[in-house]
Structures are given as structure tokens and as C-alpha cells.
Amino acid sequence: MTDALIYLDPDSKLSLQDQIRQKLVDAILHGIFPKGSRLPSSRKLAGQLGVARNTVVLAYELLIDEGYLESRERSGVFVTDSILEGRIGFSGKPSGSERPGKRWRNRIRNHVEPPSEFQWPADWQQHPFPFIDGYFDSSLYPTAQWREASRLALGARVIHEGTVTEGHADDPALIEEIRTKMLPRRGINAEPNEILITMGEQNALFLVTQLLASPASRVAMEEPGNPRMRQLLRQTDAEVVYQPVDEFGMVINSGLRQAQLIYVTPSHQVPTAVTMPNQRRRGLLKQAVQSDQLIIEDDFEHESNYLGQPHPALRGMDESDRVIYISALPKVLAPGLRIGFIVAAPEFIREARKLRQMVIGRPSLIHQRTAAFFLSLGHYDSFMARLHKIMGERWDALRQALNHYHRGSEIDFPTQGGTALWVESPEHVKVDTLVSEAAKRGILIEPDTHYFASGHASRNHYRMGVTSIPVEQIREGVSRLERLIRGLTADQIETLDPADPNLLSGDQLRRLLPGATIIYKTYYGAPCTIELRQDGSMIGRSGHANEDCDAGHWWVEDDLYCRKWKKWSYGEEGRYQVTLDGNHIRWWRPGGRLVDSAIIQPAESDLAS
């Protein structure tokens, strides 16, 4: 601390003693000499500054008088303990009384437009229901395995900085692991000179847009789409064409043909998480050939399909070398890990490497080698299998809960996987209101706002992610969110009119239900049929191939239709009032709101009668 430099200006109008005094006060108030700390002896300081000792002694004495310092017998001069009291929040600038803030507005030649990013609250971990996508609870990190890989990498002397090959090459061991372990899972064959390591995803996107986009180019991206890409494109002054997104991802239409460059997230569209089917992928590639376009394929979320097989990457289907593929090692491998990569034609990789060198230098070879060891020891495969299982369970729990609590509506972007769902907000509830009211109740959901280019409409979705919420919390979170929505839409909720002439009595129910089949759709748009058997048992079949089945029993009690599944509806008993209008059946909480509606087919015996 006593090494702190005090600079004395010979041209200053202040005396040496005053200058010393001023600098010491600055240092004390800025915590450079903390309270209670000992100052250098006057002899030592005088020697350092090249001034007479008496000059320092006088400066010290004045500061003692002013209460900044105190002299303790036989031990020296100390900063008083009380000096900073009542000064919390001090922020005066020590040197530089003239502070021309306006100067900077003109001086800065290249202003960066603020990203339209959404910020989770800093204390998100304090929220019981964080439906966040992209942060991970720390329990997931494979700490021991990563530490082992790190230890091995540090031991590998051959890769201490600057020891590997020339030309800013990456660690050949990591390139080889990515090439032979990660890329084949995506259907991609790549040579080492087709791969470049980047400082995570953001850096990969930056390098690619810097190289390919300019004010003269037209670039297509999805709408809604990745806000970070939108910001990067805006910064290049390229013309951006916003392509609509449907349940199969980016729509291919005549507008797309006008672009020279297409940014697309086929494996799980950002933000809806829908997967582009192979047929549309082929169509996209064909059009790229016809219109001589390049494609940036953003594949960061590729590993997480829970329904069905993952699709191969566009780059794996690309016969004409037009696809620039970007991906990353999952952030959850190690805290602070930032390893992304680009796979593209060698000519492109060569240019990207030069730009990377200018922007950040080479990503640390030690970190690269650590990742290489992690992969080569087989940790990656086993960790990803474990992560896939955990995320799959969470994703499934979220789907179940939405299907249970959001009865009567249907999702418009059904997904096969990913770590988030894109949920429609109820009519007349502003997404921003819902998000902020939910946060007050400990429920964190993401508004859709920042996924849309400014001026674009359609802001009625929110996003629920599962990377950071334990599976046990999911049902309760969705249930509370539903309760909040009910409160916000209370005036629109349909409730049972006690005088409804279609209301069925216990006797009517006992005549209608035995042997009847109830037909409706799940929240995910899949058909669902329920057979209410004569013997009081029931069978439910759901899904396009009846892949989800359950059994249970039903009965009538006090004019109420009651039922209990083995696993559906969490195996809990339900008791409902029922109205019938033609073959349209609706069931209600007793004396309360509508739960769901369906078509009912009475028992065949009834039909026969």
C-alpha cells in the first residue's frame, strides 16, 4: 500500500506540502489507505517523493489536526478509524475538476446501439420458481471431472502459451475431439482446417457477421429471433429481412430469396424452440443454391431433443459448402467456460482466424486443452447423457403442468425438445404485466418483447425455461402462475350459471356417462380420447400414435362427475359439474369456473337404442 505512487507536479500552483496533503486525502477517501492502516514514515515518504522530510511532517500534522490521521506513540501515523463515517457514497473525482462529459458523445465514433436484451433479476437464485433458460443450477456442473481435465492440461507443458504451431492455430487436440466426437453427432464431417475455436457463442456470431455482413448486404433472420444477432446485424448496417416463424421454424418464401445471407436456428428456433423438419431444411438448402446464398446455421441448442431423434445439422446436408455452422461447448461443463466454434469452408475459416486474432487474440490454449481432455476422457458423453436425462425430466414436467393447468387452450408452437417453451399469453393480459406480477410471486418467466425487431407486432408470448429450476418446483410454479393469470383475467373467465338449463343432474350423468367416449385435444394439439367404461373404470389415450396412455376410474356423486387417473392429472381426484349442449360437453368446478370442454360420444348401446 505504501508503494502507492504520489505524483507531484512541479508546475502546480499548489505547494509541495499542499499537493502531498491533497493526494493523501484522496487516497484515504478512496480507500487506498484504508481506515486504521499505517502510513509510511515521513522519512520514507520524503525519500520516495524527493522532498524535504519536514514537508511531509507538516502535511501529516495538518491532516492529524483535520482528523484524517492520528499519531500513535512509538508506532507511527495511522488513518483514523472514524474518518469515513458519514461519508458513504462519496464519489468526488480527486484529480480532474474539469470533467467534460459532453466531450465523449462527439468523440466516440462508433456508438453501439444498446442491445434489446432482457435481464433476469440479479437475485434470481432467491426466486423459488425460476423458469429461466440458459442459467444452470450449480449442482449440474461436473466439477470433479473438469478439475481432472484441468490438472492434466496444466501438466501438458507442450501447450504453454506460444508453444504450439504457428499462424494462431488452435489446440490440435481440441480440434480433433470436436471433429471426431461432437460433429459426427450432428452429421458433420469436417477437416481440421474447417474448424475455428471462438470465445463462446457471442464471439462466434460477432466474427461471422463482421466478415459477411456490410451496408451493401441483405440478411434474412427469423422474427421473432435471436436479439443478439439482430444487434450484431444492425451494427453492420446491413439491410435485415425478417422472416416469419411457424411451427416448423423459419418460413421459406419469396422474401427470403432476396437475401444474400440467411441466419437460421433450425435445431431449436430461438426463441420458440421449434425444430425445422428435414423437408424444410432441404428446401432451404435448395433455395440457397438457386439464389446463391450463404447460410449461418446457429446450432447452440442441438443436444436437447426429447421426442424423436435429433435431426442432422444443415451443414451435414450441405453439398455445396454454403453453410457456416456455429456451435459451442455447453456452458454447464465448467463455470466460466467460453468455448464456441465455427465450422465452415477453409477459405472462410482462414479469414475468421485473422479477424479473431485482431479482436481477442487466440482463445487460451490451456482452456482449449482442458476441454480436449474432458472430451477425450469420455466425460463429455456421459455428462451429456446425464444432462439430457435431467433436462428431459424437467421439460416433461413443464409440459405436464401446462397441460394440466392451461386446460382449454392449445400451444401454438409445439416443440420436440429444447430447454424452453414458448407460451401464449391469455388475451387481454399484457406480457409485461404478467412477467412483473409473476416475479413478485417468485415466478420468473421471460417476456417475448426483446425477441422482436422494434416496430413489429405480435407480443403475446412468454418463455418458460427449465435449465435452472429443480424438477420438484415446476408443478407448483405453473400452478401459481395459472392462479395469477386467473386473477388477472377474472372478468373474462366463464363461470357456471346455477340456472343453466343444460346443467346435468346426478341421474342424468348416470345415464349419459357409462360407456361414453370423450374426445378433445391436449395443450400440445394432440388428440386425446377417454373411454368411460360401464364398470367404472376408464382408459385414456393421447398423442398422434396414442403414445401416452393411462387408466383410472370414474363415478357420480351428488350431481358431480368425479374421476381419478393413475398418473394423469397427477393422480389426483377431480370433481366437476357438467353441462351438455348437443354433443358438446363442458365441465366446471362446483359452483365455479369452466375447466375444459370436449365432444362426447354416448355409449353405443345408447346409439342403438
Next chain:
Amino acid sequence: MTDALIYLDPDSKLSLQDQIRQKLVDAILHGIFPKGSRLPSSRKLAGQLGVARNTVVLAYELLIDEGYLESRERSGVFVTDSILEGRIGFSGKPSGSERPGKRWRNRIRNHVEPPSEFQWPADWQQHPFPFIDGYFDSSLYPTAQWREASRLALGARVIHEGTVTEGHADDPALIEEIRTKMLPRRGINAEPNEILITMGEQNALFLVTQLLASPASRVAMEEPGNPRMRQLLRQTDAEVVYQPVDEFGMVINSGLRQAQLIYVTPSHQVPTAVTMPNQRRRGLLKQAVQSDQLIIEDDFEHESNYLGQPHPALRGMDESDRVIYISALPKVLAPGLRIGFIVAAPEFIREARKLRQMVIGRPSLIHQRTAAFFLSLGHYDSFMARLHKIMGERWDALRQALNHYHRGSEIDFPTQGGTALWVESPEHVKVDTLVSEAAKRGILIEPDTHYFASGHASRNHYRMGVTSIPVEQIREGVSRLERLIRGLTADQIETLDPADPNLLSGDQLRRLLPGATIIYKTYYGAPCTIELRQDGSMIGRSGHANEDCDAGHWWVEDDLYCRKWKKWSYGEEGRYQVTLDGNHIRWWRPGGRLVDSAIIQPAESDLAS
């Protein structure tokens, strides 16, 4: 491995079986199925691909016939061990026979000019005399201390990614450590909102130039100067004014006044390592105020002054907030460490933070916290003291060796510290020739070429660094380099003419030398006097304040002047023939080349006589 995706194109002209065969061959030749590895069973692969099992069976059989695969009884189908023999160097592109390399030249909108950087050979550690600046021998790393800090940071759950404050803030603990421990050593007071962490030095330079330089701006930098800065400025299309460098660093002249932005390396100029004195620093700041200029102060090498006190940074003397200060944690703290920082006005830091977010995201908070712990545990101070000592010894050894072996010449850029020396190449020896011939002899020195803007002259220096060479190797390395230079300049070396009439005999020496004083300059331009006493002892004094003294004895033997110092000239005996021309004395290796020359003042008794 069996998860490798094989994508079958329904529109392909090839049959499914042929496609499978082709993809398998690709995968084998690219090492995705290594030799000896087991392939998935035909049943499993058929299931994955959704084809008839027989299709796969037939594909396998053909590949067995072709020698790619072999069937082992009861265990399955394997890649044959011999398949890759004779195929080393295979690099066919599996998919994509059409590879339009030319496309990329037109597609890439923003070409990066190749940096004029010099590359050390990849195997530099195999060279016995690596006079490199910037790489460190791995023995220097404080591995145990860094590991401790890393362990503490990983335990600090509060900083798992995304948990700290909003707005892409850096780790407040690291900011505080830099603010209170590192900056005061440089004479800088800074508030937390005046500091931004970057991904190392290169990234800091990139952010600053991107924000401040544009095609409309004129930027001054030193010549010779930092090649990375030159490349960055070229990329912004700014007009660059090259300022000459003298022994006090960047020259302040009228040309400098034309610039809006000045890039300068005052603590140790890159590449000459000279230090700018305080007076010139004040002049620079004054002119910046007068001409309303901003200054980028690059202070990466600040910690290494061995002669005299370090000077405070420009930023610490800056009363008008015009200096943008950039520095970094020393790379030698941890392998792969990339922590740089910018200190500037809050308005500037705010813009730089936005740009940083776009380019790389936020530098890992875990790495930031690790560095914070390293600093707060006091490891930084003690490590830097140790490093300072080691580097000081090496630097001193290099100076001594140059003074000893490069006798008769004088360095034109005397330095006070740093980790490199800027040495003039002998006349008629091309620097590039010297560098490559030296490398053949295990001596690595850096040519000056890449430090000059293209088209600029004055390429007759080389650079010798000490960060990577053990102190014991320095003398031998310099000695061998000198021998090489002698070889290259053999035709210009002055050798003694045996018939030289000025050659002194033993008797003449015995009359001239006793009581005489020899006066000359060291390699570093400092005066040096040697008193040859009557009693055979001698005293040497060197330096502007006679700070370097030594004693020894001298005698005359066989027409030779002989001498031996206690520590100068490594305490080794020297034996020379001597010529005298007026008061100009020269000494020669017996029968050989000139060693050095000086002025001699005979003993006062002689003068009196």
C-alpha cells in the same frame, strides 16, 4: 461413436445402400470410426436410419469385400486395422464435390489485412538461447497460489454465471482489487465505474480503437511501434501519423498536433523499451489539452523498471480526463490468463462495455473472481516482487554481456528496465540474415521489421528479451551471437598490422601505463574511467554518478597489457597488444582484431615531467 448421424437424402441419385456405404467410408477415412472399432449392428443402424435391415447388411457386406470392414465371429463388424495404411495425408472432402473456393473472395465483405507480426518458431523451447520477450518459462508460474485462488472462486457460489449485478457488470471484487492495489502503484485514482475488464490486452486495444478511430480521424502512434495497434488502426481506415521515437520515447513535434487521438507507450516504449521522462509526459498532456486530443496510454509493461523508480502513468497526471489507460494482469500469473482492463472516464467505459458485450460477452466471472482472490490474498504483491527480482537479474546479465561482447559500439536506445533491449545491428549485416543465422545456432532474437509501418526505412535493429531465458544462458548466448556477427562482418573487422609503427613494446607499456587513466564509454553511453595505479592495482568507475565500481590489478608481460577485474568482464584475465596514436589508445587481441579504444591520460608525474 455409434451415435454418429448418417443423413440419407431421399432426393439423392444414389440408392440408400450406396449412400450408407459412402457415408461409412467417409466416416472411416476421417477417423470417426477409428480402425479396430466396432460398428453398430445392422439391426441397430437400420432402426436408426429407418431403412430395411437388409439394406444395411448389404452395405456392410460390400465394405467387407472392399477391405474396409471385417466380420468377427460372434462379436460383430469391425473396421479393419489395415484400412488406413498408406492413406496418411488423405484429405478428400466427403460431401461437397463442388467446392467453389473463389466464392469466398467476393463473399467476405470485410477482409482483415494480415498482421505484420513476427512468429517465433513453434519449438522455441528447444533452443538453448531464446532471447524472447513475452513468453515465460513455465517455472515462473505461481501455480499453487493460483490454484488456491481458483478453488476459492469456484466455491463462491454467488458468482456463478449470471448471478452478479445487472448491466453486464464485472466482478466488483476484482474491480476493487485493481482499484486499490494495482492502480495506486501507477499513481492512478479511479472509481469503479471508470474500470472495464477485457479479454486481455489485444481485446482492450480492439475495443478502444473501434470506439475512437474512424475513417474521419487522424491517429498518431510511435514509429517503430506496436504492430498490433498498427493493424487495428489500419482496419478502422483512420489516417495514421507516425511519430518518431528517440531515447525518451515518442517525439512531440508539430506533426503530433494534427492528430485527434494519440496512442503512446510511455512506461516502456514498444519496441525500444525506453521510458518517457516526466517532463515529456507533462508536455504531451499539455499539448493534448491545447489541441483537444485524447490519449490512449498503453501500460502493459509498467512493473519492470530496474534502474530508478517507476514513473506514474499519464492517467495519474491527467487533470482533464483525456487519457484512456489500458493495462493487463501479467500473463505469467496463470497459464491462459486473459485479464486486461481499461481505465477511463465513466462515459467512455459505458460505451466500451456495450461494445464488449457485442464482441465477446462478459469475461468469465469465475476467472475474474479467481484473479480477485489472487490479489486479495496478497499473492500478487509477493509474486510481482519475486518476478521483478528474477527479471532484473536477467536484464542485468544481458546488459553486462552486451557491454562485454559488443565493446566499441554504443546502444542508441538506453533503457531503465523492461524485459527487452533494442540492439543495433552491425553495418552491412541485414537483420533478417542475422536472425535466421542466429536461429540456426540456437539463438533466438527478434527482427525489427514488423515494428515499422510498411514503406518506412530504418531496419537495422533487433530485439533481445529475457522473459524466457534462464539467467545462466545469457552470457553464452550473447557470446555466440557476437561470434556469429564477427563471422558475418569478417571483411570489415579491423585487425592489427604487425608492422604498425604505433605498436607499443613491453618497455613502452611499462613507461606509459603506471598512473595513467583510461577514459571511454560503456555500451550504454555512460562514462567509464580506469585508473591504473603504480602499485599494479586498478580502480574502475562507471555510470553517470559512478554508481558501478570495480577493482582489479594490471601488469605487463611479453609486450602485452594484461588485466583482471574482480567482477567486471566476468572477472576473467585479459591480455592485449596496444597501439598509441597521440592520446588515443587501442587494444587488440594478440595478433588479431581490435577489442576497444579509449583516451589515455598519462600519470601526472609524466605530465609534470
